[in-house]
Amino acid sequence: MAHATSPDAGAEPLSAVRLRSEVGGSASMWTDLRVVAETGSTNEDALKQAVDGAAEGLVIAAESQTAGRGRQGRRWLTRPGAALTFSVLLRPQPVQRAPRGWLPLLAGLATAAGLRQRTGVDARLKWPNDVLVGDLKLAGILAEQCGDAIVVGIGVNVLGREDDLPVATEMSLERCGVDLTDLTCLLAAILRELEARYRRWCEVGPGEVDASGLREEYRSLCDTLGRAVLVQLPGDRELAGLAVDVDGAGQLMVRPRRGELVAVSAGDVIHVR
Numbered sequence: 001m002a003h004a005t006s007p008d009a010g011a012e013p014l015s016a017v018r019l020r021s022e023v024g025g026s027a028s029m030w031t032d033l034r035v036v037a038e039t040g041s042t043n044e045d046a047l048k049q050a051v052d053g054a055a056e057g058l059v060i061a062a063e064s065q066t067a068g069r070g071r072q073g074r075r076w077l078t079r080p081g082a083a084l085t086f087s088v089l090l091r092p093q094p095v096q097r098a099p100r101g102w103l104p105l106l107a108g109l110a111t112a113a114g115l116r117q118r119t120g121v122d123a124r125l126k127w128p129n130d131v132l133v134g135d136l137k138l139a140g141i142l143a144e145q146c147g148d149a150i151v152v153g154i155g156v157n158v159l160g161r162e163d164d165l166p167v168a169t170e171m172s173l174e175r176c177g178v179d180l181t182d183l184t185c186l187l188a189a190i191l192r193e194l195e196a197r198y199r200r201w202c203e204v205g206p207g208e209v210d211a212s213g214l215r216e217e218y219r220s221l222c223d224t225l226g227r228a229v230l231v232q233l234p235g236d237r238e239l240a241g242l243a244v245d246v247d248g249a250g251q252l253m254v255r256p257r258r259g260e261l262v263a264v265s266a267g268d269v270i271h272v273r
């Protein structure tokens with residue numbers, strides 16, 4: 001990892017000092033905040049730190065990633081200074097495997113909430129945690145597990161017009177008409193929202209997503225629910241049907257035209273109508 005310097009263009013460099021005070025200082029769960037100018041992947045860096053025994057609460061943010069990772073083994077490409085890219089390290093207490101499925105979903109809720117608060121965009125979710133504006137993707141989230149640690153990596157497209165975003169289906173804050181140069185402030189907002197939901201999820205109980213209010217919040221922000229979907233499942237299989245709900249394990253419940261309700265734990269969702 002290199003030390004932080006100015007990004008190539010656009011936004012102001014991230015400030016670890018301001019971040020510390022804006023997440024709430026020593027009362028915050030984010031106890032180790034690191035900003036780097038360039039790295040391969042903040043997820044990879046945080047996973048390495050996890051293996052070396054780093055405590056929960058580590059945040060690594062990069063002005064630029066050269067080998068960003070996306071979901072399903074894809075790459076996450078962004079121009080230097082054109083995206084907010086960071087990863088957090090969590091170590092939830094031992095719980096049954098299934099309820100951990102809610103962590104990526106609550107990270108999506110927090111990202112959408114932070115974006116709505118700081119930029120006013122109508123950020124919504126596509127299951128499990130793509131952050132959309134309209135039908136276009138503004139932010140992506142990759143959760144990776146390593147022993148009892150979970151690294152949640154978040155990438156928000158900040159700069160980029162229609163013709164220079166990496167994929168045609170992507171959105172940026174610039175494309176939404178938001179001129180945001182202070183990314184420290186946006187990062188702090190997302191971290192605060194993430195901390196609030198993560199604490200609630202841990203305290204109320206990872207399986208208790210109704211009691212913690214997380215399922216209700218997810219239902220209200222998730223555009224996938226109630227829509228006809230095509231799910232591309234691992235192993236080149238597809239499932240078409242109506243997305244009816246998310247269950248207590250964070251799985252998407254899909255009602256095919258014929259047959260029983262199917263619980264989907266991994267896959268790419270396409271909104272059909």
Ligand code: BTN
Nearest residue numbers: 041043068069070071140153155
């Ligand atoms: C996706 O939608 O495919 C997930 C994209 C996740 C990208 C973020 S950027 C910060 C962190 N580091 C990575 O290498 N990936 C995640």
